[in-house]
Amino acid sequence: IQLTQSPSSLSASVGDRVTITCRASQGISSHLAWYQQKPGKAPKLLIYAASTLQSGVPSRFSGSGSGTDFTLTISSLQPEDFATYYCQQLNRYPLTFGGGTKVEIK
Amino acid sequence: EVQLVESGGVVVQPGGSLRLSCAASGFTFADYSMNWVRQAPGKGLEWVSFINWDGDSTYSADSVKGRFTISRDNSRDSLYLQMNSLRAEDTALYFCTKDQFRYSTSWYKGLADAFDIWGQGTMVTVSS
Numbered sequence: 612i613q614l615t616q617s618p619s620s621l622s623a624s625v626g627d628r629v630t631i632t633c634r635a636s637q638g639i640s641s642h643l644a645w646y647q648q649k650p651g652k653a654p655k656l657l658i659y660a661a662s663t664l665q666s667g668v669p670s671r672f673s674g675s676g677s678g679t680d681f682t683l684t685i686s687s688l689q690p691e692d693f694a695t696y697y698c699q700q701l702n703r704y705p706l707t708f709g710g711g712t713k714v715e716i717k
Numbered sequence: 718e719v720q721l722v723e724s725g726g727v728v729v730q731p732g733g734s735l736r737l738s739c740a741a742s743g744f745t746f747a748d749y750s751m752n753w754v755r756q757a758p759g760k761g762l763e764w765v766s767f768i769n770w771d772g773d774s775t776y777s778a779d780s781v782k783g784r785f786t787i788s789r790d791n792s793r794d795s796l797y798l799q800m801n802s803l804r805a806e807d808t809a810l811y812f813c814t815k816d817q818f819r820y821s822t823s824w825y826k827g828l829a830d831a832f833d834i835w836g837q838g839t840m841v842t843v844s845s
Contacts, residue, residue: 659831711762
């Protein structure tokens with residue numbers, strides 16, 4: 612199952628609303644997770660089951676979608692949110708990740 | 718503190734072999750399925766291999782099938798990745814990851830759980 616993320620990169624300002632999309636090549640129900648990775652660090656789980664916020668993750672992060680189309684939204688971008696974001700499908704092995712979306716400071 | 722610490726990454730020649738280890742602490746290792754994920758320099762994430770909590774079921778990416786073997790020793794709280802016939806394209810930072818849910822049977826249905834804990838990674842470089 613291929614996952615296509617868009618955009619591959621974006622520039623945004625603190626306080627902006629940011630939306631990242633992830634499209635699956637076939638239906639995956641709600642079996643999707645989102646991760647955040649900062650330079651030189653391991654990825655961190657943000658959202659699982661497409662829309663469930665992982666414990667400890669700020670509520671400005673939200674996820675939605677099912678089937679083939681999914682979104683990750685950051686309602687008000689904070690300085691610590693500048694990072695690369697990946698979606699991952701958990702519907703079928705082999706598991707796959709999207710290509711990533713790098714969120715940069717405008 | 719829940720922690721995963723990988724080790725064993727080195728520079729190895731093409732065709733060579735290597736075993737990576739991942740030491741778990743802060744949780745009951747034997748209760749959780751585990752994975753290896755890799756990231757080539759400057760690239761995205763690639764899932765490599767899965768092993769269920771009691772070690773009797775595994776899955777691997779096509780790119781490593783027949784060359785890499787995932788295993789675990791629950792008595793030592795450790796996960797391993799035996800890597801044979803290494804290629805230049807195996808050069809990457811290798812992370813071990815913990816599945817979210819205890820005693821999960823998602824794998825039995827061909828599904829997976831998200832990875833809630835990641836190690837810091839160990840670097841494998843395949844070069845002559």
